[in-house]
Amino acid sequence: MTKRDFFRILIKIFGLYSLILSIFTVIPQNISNVLFQFDIMMLLVILASTIISVGMFLVLLFKSDFIIDKLKLDKGFDDDKIIVGNLTNESILKLAFIIIGGFLIIDYLPAVLFDLINAFKTKSTFTSIEGNNVNYFDIVTGLVNILLGYLFITNYKSISQFLDKKQG
Structure with a gap:
């Protein structure tokens, strides 16, 4: 490479x-x-x-x-080549999807948990956490991002094979 x-x-x-x-x-x-x-x-x-x-x-x-x-x-x-051993385009794509999926989960999990706790508190005590209103749209968006990250991590092989076939 x-x-x-x-x-x-x-x-x-x-x-x-x-x-x-x-x-x-x-x-x-x-x-x-x-x-x-x-x-x-x-x-x-x-x-x-x-x-x-x-x-x-x-x-x-x-x-x-x-x-x-x-x-x-x-x-x-100094050298034009990078020696990566057995690293192919597909393995780089696999690594990329694992990293992207991990970032999506890490970025959205804390916010979704906080929003869910805030929504539960609002439903049970009729007051939200001070200074934070319940926004169900943000909860759904965060859950979609977490689900997408999970799907990237669990299906990285098939996604990378699909994209590698499209390139070649």
Whole structure:
């Protein structure tokens, strides 16, 4: 594997992670803002942030060679090859899905647990934790992200094989 291939894979993994975060974090949070207080300016901000997120994903996924050339990421190394042993594209994708799934679970589990405790407290005592209102939309979004992270971790082999077949 060359340094260029390594940076190409790294940029594409980051692009995939940014797409997952924008689909399951940025868009749902902005939709909940529009639902609670509709404003044309807020709608334009949501549209712009969605277009920027999707545009960043597309650039990272399809223009990784351009990014490597402009930032000169593959220059200045003593050797052009990276010795990785038996590490293939599929094994790198497997590792990426395990890491992304772990990040999704780690990022959302504490917030979902806090929101569930707050919702339970509100239902049982009719008062929420001071300064925190119950937002069921955030609970559902967090649960979806945790489920997606779990599915990434448990199905990383089949997902990486599917994506590796699409590349080749």
